[in-house]
Amino acid sequence: MSRIFAFRRSENPADRIVPPSGFTARLTSFTAAAMAFLAVFALALSLASGKLAARWSEALAQTATIRVSAPAAQMETQVAKVLEILKQTPGVASARALSLDEQKKLLEPWFGPDLPIDALPMPRLIDLRETAQGFDAEGLKNRLEASVPGAVFDDHSAWRKPLVAAAQRLRTLGLVAILLIAGATAAMITLAANAALAANRPVIRTLRLIGARDTFIARAFVRRFTLRALAGALIGTAAGMGAVALLPAANEAGGFLTGLGFTGIGWLLPLTIPPLAAIVAFLATRTAAFATLKGLT
Amino acid sequence: MSRIFAFRRSENPADRIVPPSGFTARLTSFTAAAMAFLAVFALALSLASGKLAARWSEALAQTATIRVSAPAAQMETQVAKVLEILKQTPGVASARALSLDEQKKLLEPWFGPDLPIDALPMPRLIDLRETAQGFDAEGLKNRLEASVPGAVFDDHSAWRKPLVAAAQRLRTLGLVAILLIAGATAAMITLAANAALAANRPVIRTLRLIGARDTFIARAFVRRFTLRALAGALIGTAAGMGAVALLPAANEAGGFLTGLGFTGIGWLLPLTIPPLAAIVAFLATRTAAFATLKGLT
Amino acid sequence: MIEFQQVAYSYGGGELLTEITLRLPPGSFHFLTGPSGAGKSTFLKLCYGELHPTAGRVTVDEADLRKLSRDGVALIRQRVGVVHQDCQFLDHLPLAENVALPLTVTGRPVSESDLGDLLAWVGLKPLSDHLPPQLSGGERQRAALARAIIMAPDVILADEPTGNLDWEMSLRLLTLLIELNKMGKTILIATHDMNLIRNAKSQVAARVLRIRDRRVQLAGSDL
Amino acid sequence: MIEFQQVAYSYGGGELLTEITLRLPPGSFHFLTGPSGAGKSTFLKLCYGELHPTAGRVTVDEADLRKLSRDGVALIRQRVGVVHQDCQFLDHLPLAENVALPLTVTGRPVSESDLGDLLAWVGLKPLSDHLPPQLSGGERQRAALARAIIMAPDVILADEPTGNLDWEMSLRLLTLLIELNKMGKTILIATHDMNLIRNAKSQVAARVLRIRDRRVQLAGSDL
């Protein structure tokens, strides 16, 4: 009789009509846990690749150099002409002639600090920065050739562009990964809830036959399965966050590529997974429960 | 009666003892499909990051430069001395003094092609390549300072090392991702097989009671579930490969970072997923079936 | 109470039951007989709306079962206690909770002593803690009857409630049903047991419905 | 054929059955009676090894059921046809395939005409294509009996095989079992139906085992 008393003491007797254990019950929790675990990793991956892409874009700001060779007397006019052209070129964010000191510094690795730079027929260098849209390199080259024959355009993009594209693609990959995992998580939780509910069809049928109302039956199952999914997702998320935290830290690499990990407020992001899993389970169980009930008179 | 005749005509009547449809049946196929789909992506990600890492390592071969400044007469001896020291330094793979022509080419972007290089007090440059282990930069610096005061060591690693580390980390991430997905796939298929088998417990019990032998019962279920997992995984893999093939191609980015995709023989790799899923399903169902049977007298 | 008007039913093949027009007045006591497969269980299922007639209509207290909302049907079932032929329980709940389930699912309080009395009457008191799979065939039937009457329903429909019971226990259950009938409950029992019917007739004004030629007829005195 | 030696059985509480020593010789015809919950089903389960005695031993053809391998038990069950009280079928297979299942699972050929004859005898021929959930209670019992005897087993154990059947059909099944007994099969039927026992006794040398005070005893002529 003790069980009955426990029953009567229990807060919500409706909960007891749902079989408490067995494989179908574990199915929902475990699926939610496993998929939450994966989702945490996908999230970490996505964040990391996003951060990586941002850093690369920054580090590889789109630049180019124009070298102006001219007799000393005409140098200033020629440089001014080039700057004027650049100003009119769409896609150029900024352009700036380097000072002699700056140029000297650039050459130091090759000549040492003692280069008699003033004595040399040094060309002047103009640094330019593209906008995000970039500019038409071929057109610029042609225009320069026509008006300032001594100007040589050196487009670094040959090796920079792919790096930026790579960064962008990484960001996309991260996003694709998280969308895939999120989709699979939702699908798996829905499936598990449906399978568990299908296994409970006899229970639902019996309840309906003894006069229980649809809402009573559905509520009990929905409540239980949502809680199971929530609990599973919590465990999976915690395990995933723990595993991510245990991964070798990224800092050692100098910060150019952050490793797989959350930083600061990023740690809050995976905490959205359990509620989302619970919402999916809630909707899936509700739909499945009412579909099952509709099939019973 | 037509059904009975169909039954008798069927190749393997044992197959018919397994309920053909319903949620628990779909569970195994669908789980296998969803997880195979994810696994294909994980595989693509892993391959892509592996390739990326390899290219970076190649492109960023660990190099450093030594600049030797000396009066023209002593230049050759000094350079030889440095090369000798480098030969004795552990971790240096190769070292080579650049020819004057090579140096001129390096300077072209800055001075144009007409630099009177012979007239200048040009230092000589020595290119060295590290082994994978790297060398003790501090020690080398000190030794050079002591024996060849005109030699200046320029370690590029400050900006190269993080890139290489990033590449390595990407490779690790790809591996971690594929291991996680593989583990989750195995776990989910096992769970689905167990749940489906639990739902079939009454069938197994009935069969056992009418005198069917354990091996007969187990074989029928194992066969069916393995085939279901295989079919599901095939569909998931095909869908995954299709999706990967539909992703924007990587080539446009100049090949520095391959995108998410398989190339050449890489397309065969995801084809290992369905057999692996089938093997997991086989082992899981077999274990579960015999465990269920052990529980019945 | 329950009224059939020109009711026919078919599972998809030919008509199983046809042209049924009859009334089970409140406080009446009916038996339903007929050979196996005649449609007794089908008839009972029509009474509480598990099946809907393919023709005609079934009303419970003037309410057409087909036109009721799902909650309306649930309410009817709370007033009609049914012993199903294949009695199903929630296998994870002990017997006592299973018997009290109709109260639980409608949010009514469970009186410990009433439950105990009822279980004692059907001889299941010592088994209160047992799970349904641990019960014998006859014990399940008795539990099903207990579950059907715990709500003190106005109508009790019992499908072969004594098929797995010994004669003594059958009489005990019959006595219980007769007592309930005397309290005004409407009773309908599908059974093959002619002895049970004879015995009941000696105690109460029981009438016998017989399914013959797809029709449900009042049997004469030929028992 | 089946022999009990000082057998006792307990589900965990007190002993349900105790000190059972008896023999069911080949070709014998026995009934088993006792009040509901006395242990009839338990006794039958001991006979075919679904349960193992907590004391003593049960042998079938001199083979101790407890010492047999799992395949050995399966072999015994192929020679012992059982009608379970809660007859279970494979719900996705039509009736005819369910009845033929014991042949299928042992790889034996199914004779279409034998199967047809058997189904006709138990009155299920027109329902061959039906799935088990579409059968009435009595039809399930008849199907279970058909499934139990399709292998032409040496022993037939039937647990309440007529609980949901009308008298005519019960007699029909009884006739079938008596025919089988005359062909040398050993028969043991657990039932509450005294009329059935009386009727059988008039046709065959049937003996009655009665469970009383946790013991299984041969009943006298007090029927």
Ligand SMILES: Nc1ncnc2c1ncn2[C@@H]1O[C@H](COP(=O)(O)OP(=O)(O)OP(=O)(O)O)[C@@H](O)[C@H]1O
């Ligand atoms: N698995 C079990 N665990 C515990 N007790 C059980 C279990 N199975 C049966 N019992 C109990 O053992 C007793 C005998 O059960 P059994 O099924 O053998 O009775 P029976 O004689 O066949 O009764 P009936 O005529 O009602 O079918 C019953 O009181 C039942 O509650």
Ligand SMILES: Nc1ncnc2c1ncn2[C@@H]1O[C@H](COP(=O)(O)OP(=O)(O)OP(=O)(O)O)[C@@H](O)[C@H]1O
């Ligand atoms: N779901 C169904 N689909 C098709 N036929 C069905 C279905 N349910 C029952 N039947 C058929 O309808 C007939 C009547 O079934 P029902 O259960 O009403 O019989 P019954 O009179 O209760 O018999 P019993 O005394 O054996 O319980 C049977 O022949 C049965 O095979």
Ligand SMILES: [Mg+2]
């Ligand atoms: Mg019936």
Ligand SMILES: [Mg+2]
């Ligand atoms: Mg029994």
